[in-house]
Amino acid sequence: MPENLNIPDHRKLKAVYLIIVLHTMQIGVGIAGYPRIVFMEAGRGSLISLIIAAIALHIxxxxxxxxxxxxxxxDLHGVLTQFFGKWFGKIITFFFIIYFFMLFLSVQVNYIEFVRVFIFPDMxxxxxxxxxLSLVLYAALGGVRVAVGASIVFFFGAIWMVGLQIEPMTYIKFDNYLPMFEASPGELLSGALKTxxxxxxxxxxxxxxxxxxxKNKVHRYSQLSMSITVSMIIxxxxxxxxxxxDEQLKELTWPVLSTIKIISFPMFExxxxxxxxxxxxxxxPNLILLCWMTGMSVKRVFGGKETYYIFIICLVAFICQSFLDNRYLxxxxxxxxxxxxxxxxFLFPVLMVPFAMYHRRKGAKNHGKQS
Amino acid sequence: MKRRSRQSNYFPCKVETLQQDLFSDFFNSSPDLASKKVSVEGKTAIIIYMDYLVKEEEVFSHVTTKIQEAKQLDYQTIESDIPITDIMELKTLDEIGGALLEGYVCVYIEKEKSSLVIPVPRIDQRKPGKAETETLIFGPRISFSESIDMNMNFIHKRLDTKTLTVEKFIIGDMIPTEVRLLYLSDIANDEAVQEMRDRLNSLKIDDVLESSALTQYIEDNSYSIFPQFLVTELPDRFCYSLKEGRVGLLVDKSPSGVIAPVSFLSFFQTTEDIYTRWNMGSFIRLMRIVAMFLSITLTPLYVAALTYHYEIIPDALLVSLGHSRSRVPFPPLLEALILEFLIELIREAGARLPTKVGQTMGIVGGIVIGQAIVQAGFTSNILIIIVALSALASFTTPSYLMGSAIRIIRFPLILLAGFWGFIGLIFSFAFIAIHLVKQRSLSFPYFVPIYPFQPRDFDNSFLRLPFLWSNKRAYSNRPKKIRRFQKPNR
Known part of the structure; x- marks a missing residue:
């Protein structure tokens, strides 16, 4: 059984950072196209779908x-090996590594798509x-402190952009929300899944x-972070x-970016x-933290130095993005x-709960025997 | 001969031998080694000194005359006759030679087993003057001088507390230089003090040169463009930093003190912000940060917008921009680089030339060249405004090193903006942000209070709140006593 990860106290981070870090992790490329995706499924019941998804998220x-x-x-690897033994735990963690990497890659290619559609079609x-990737490398090589620090700095650098929605808000037509409850439960659910x-x-x-x-504040702060994310998406x-x-919305791939088109400042048309x-x-922040956590998980499974894995992850991501070169893909x-x-x-944590309950009970029994 | 001078039982010897040995061995036959023989009651003594290292009048009046008038010639009598403190007895030639170089006078009585050295050093120093690079409008203007004694005097006068701790280090193998580590023992963080002590102790160099050179030997990241230690010439600011719980260094023969650990924002603060009223102080601090941001953004933004993103420029502006750029044959990138380079040239030339010529240079550079370059169709009017504005903004930074860093950063930013438009621009901002997060100053985080996020320090970093609201020292320095004073109950 693997020991607890021993991280010296001075290298640990304040739990408060979770509020910002988890939030920056969630908000990324997905949000730009989200209104359309959910609208395609749930129509005017989108907000209800979203609330269903939000409740699921909190649970x-x-x-x-x-x-x-x-x-x-x-961490994840430690938990899995405690539950399923060394080898099976490693295999499941390996699936997670692939999943993390897929997330990493998808964020990257989506942003590339943004740039090519909005700014430089020929770039x-x-x-x-x-x-x-060079920025990701530079930050991720600094370890968890730099990864988290960069996310916090970037959060403050970007959060003001929510204010850009104020002008589009003045053009809202309330007819567009009505009738609100026309979507069937099935549509609402598939909307929630698309979230x-x-x-x-x-x-x-x-x-x-x-x-x-x-650690006792982790729960409070992560729930707070989720509610910030959810309210922002709503x-x-x-x-x-x-x-x-609704016709317009169905045709725009990135409605959130399109709303910003109407904004003009005296210096910026x-x-x-x-x-x-x-x-x-x-x-x-998405990319940096994903890269760090992928590298960390690989290190936990295979041992060795995290630095090399981070290099390899960036290299593989660089190669893979060239295959995902069109919008459809x-x-x-x-x-x-x-x-x-x-x-x-979403499903995996729920599945883990019974194991955790079993583990706790076993732990309590052992503890009882010892005393 | 050589071997003999190293021996500890060099004495007793003849006075002529001592003089000859010092002259030929130690001072390479220097013409400035002065000596005088004195005989009292059959005993012979010799007085040796380097004539430009001692105060000669005092040597004549306090040493030579006293020995000549002495009733009998032995060291006790001389020591009690001479009104100078810190007289030492030395036994080897090496020690004597070293002492002579520090401004001592050597007195040797024939057949004695040791020699007497008397300190009469001549230190020519300028009078404490006004600060030149960190000028203040409001507040104490005195600046450090080149003598460490005088600098210590400034600091002790301002920090009249028994907790001011001074540690002495001698650094430099070839040219040993005195370095003093100063801190307030009841406030400064022990880790910071220990870290500085370790760095100074482990430093093995031939020569310190100057305090700002010393910082480059002991800083955390030598590859960064941003200074990680604050070098200041204001004793006033130095003492303020010590009172905030920081650690200070003074280097002999250097007119500036070093302060660590510092944060990025410290470079945009002056003590003047504290002397003025809080609203002005806050406004000026915010303005400096905005100015720094504008200084590195404006020109790259112009280049990016004109090269790739015409559509972001409003119609009204586009007309005048197009008009002023219509005669310019260069792409915006080249245009901006030429002008930025020109401004740097004018600045550098102005700094190197004597003051009077320098002023002329400013006029020639600013008005004549500026006017001519537009008429010749090299650059557009608007770019001149932008470049001048960003140069102006960069000079609002109180620290010279940080101001220069900001001016230099602009060039890679302009290049990136010229090649890849806004993507290049945002890339460079992100890079700078990550870089700043990564930096440390004396192992303390550099980018506080933004990361590690410390909202309790905002009262005296971005802003300067009234003292009633900011009665605490900066949390990020982790001082031993966080509270400066109790809030009055009102």
Whole structure:
């Protein structure tokens, strides 16, 4: 059985950072296209779908924290090996590594797609990828402190962009929300399932948990972070649905970016170009933290130095993005990641709960015997 | 001969031998080694000194005369006759030679087993003057001088507390230089003090040169463009930092003190912000940060917008921009680089030339070249405004090193913006942000209070809140006592 990860106290991070870090992990490329995706499924019941997904999200976080708190200081790999033994645990972690990498890749290719559609249609994808990955490498090589620090700095650099939605808000037509309850339960549910890609990213908690101080506050802060994410998505979806008519909304791939098209400042006629470039700051925390957590998980499975794995991950991601070079492929790949996420992000923690309960009971018994 | 001088039982010897040995062995036949023989009651003594290292009048009045008038010639009598403290007895030639170099006078009485050295050093120093690079409008203007004694005097006068601790280090193998480590023992963080002590102890170099050179030997990341230690010439600011729980260094023969650990934002603060009223202080601090941001953004933004993103420029502006750029044959990137380079040239030339010529240079550079370059169709009017504005903004940074760093960073930013538009621009911002997060100053985080996020420090970093609201020292320095004073009950 693997020992608890021993991380010295001075290298640990404050649990408060979870509020920002989990939030930046979730908000990324998914949010830009989310209103359309959910609208295609649930129509005007989108917000209801979203609320269903949000409730599920909060429950899942409770599950994850419950499982993690059955142990003193374990990450995903540690938990799995405790439950299923060394080899089986390693195999499941390996699947997670692939899943994390797929997330990493999907964020990257989606951002490349943004840039090519909005700013530089002719810019080669490998160049944008090189930009992103060099930053990711630079940050991820600094370890967890730099990864988390960069996310926090980028969060403050990007959060003001929510304010850009104020102008589109003034153009909202309330007819667009009505009739509200026309979607069938099946449509609502499939809308909720389609939400998965947008709110994925909370898996970071699995890997980051051993690095946190004040474990008793982890639950509170992660739930808070989820509610921030959810309220932001609800707000953006609300604006997009109210701003566009339903025919328009179904045709726009990235409604959130399209709402920003109408904004103009005295010095900036078209702010959407600036926004898409700035979206890099929203995407980078995703990539940096994903890269770090993938590297960390690989290290936990195979041993060795994290630095090399981070290099390898970036190199593989650089090669893989060249195969995902058209919109259709990117779309279906993102879909695939979203569906995988339903299994590995949402279903998996629930499945772990019985094991954790068993482990706790066993632990309590052992403890009783000893005393 | 050589061997003999190293021996510990060099003495007793003849006075002529001592003089000859010092002259030929130690001072390479220097013409400035002065000596005088004195005979009292049959005993012979010799007085030797380097004439430009001692105060000669004092040697004549306090040493030579006293020995000549002495009733009998032995060291006790001389020591009690001479009104100078810190007289030492030395036994080897090496020690004597070293002492002579530090401004001692050597007195040797024939047949004695040791020699007497008396300190009469001549230190020519400038009077404490006004600060030149960190000028203040409001507040104490005195600056450090080149003598460590005088600098210590400044600091002791300002920090009249028994907790001011001073540690002495001698650094440099070839040219030993005195370095003093200063901190307030009841406030400064022990880890910071220990870290600085370790770094100084493990430093093995030939020569310190200057305090800002010393910082480059002991800083955390030598490859970064950002300074990680604050070098200041204001005793006032130095003492303020010590009171905040930081650690200070003074280097002999250097007119500036070093402060660590510092954060990125410390470079945009002056003590003047504290002397003025809080609202002005806050406004000026915020303005400096905005100015720094503008200084590195404006020109790259112009280049990016004009090269790739015409559509973001509003119609009204586009007309005048197009008009002023219509005669320019270069792409915006080249245009901006030429002008930025020109501004740097004018700045550098102005700094190197004597003051009077320098002013002329400013006028020639600023007005004549600026006017001519537009008429010749090299650059557009608007770019001149932008470049001048960003140069101006970069000079608002109180620290010279940080100001220069900001001016230099602009060039890679302009290049990236010229090649890849906004993507290049945002890339470079992200890179700078990650870089700043990675930096440490004396192993303390550099980018506080943003990361590690420390909202309790905002009162005296971005802003300068009234003292009633900010009665605590910065949490990020982890001082031993966080509270400066109790809030009055009102």
């Amino acid at each position: 899942i976080i409770a599950c994850i924290v419950y499982v993690l708190r059955s142990f003193e200081n374990q 080669s994808s490998w160049l944008i990828s090189l930009f992103l 998965s890609y947008t709110i994925l990213g909370f898996e970071l908690l699995w890997v980051l948990y051993p690095y946190l101080n004040e 707000f953006l979806t609300f604006v997009s649905i109210g701003f566009f008519s 078209r702010f959407d170009i600036v926004t898409v470039a700035l979206w890099m700051i929203i995407v980078l 990117v779309g279906s790949f993102t879909n695939l990641v979203g569906q995988t996420g339903i299994l590995s992000g």
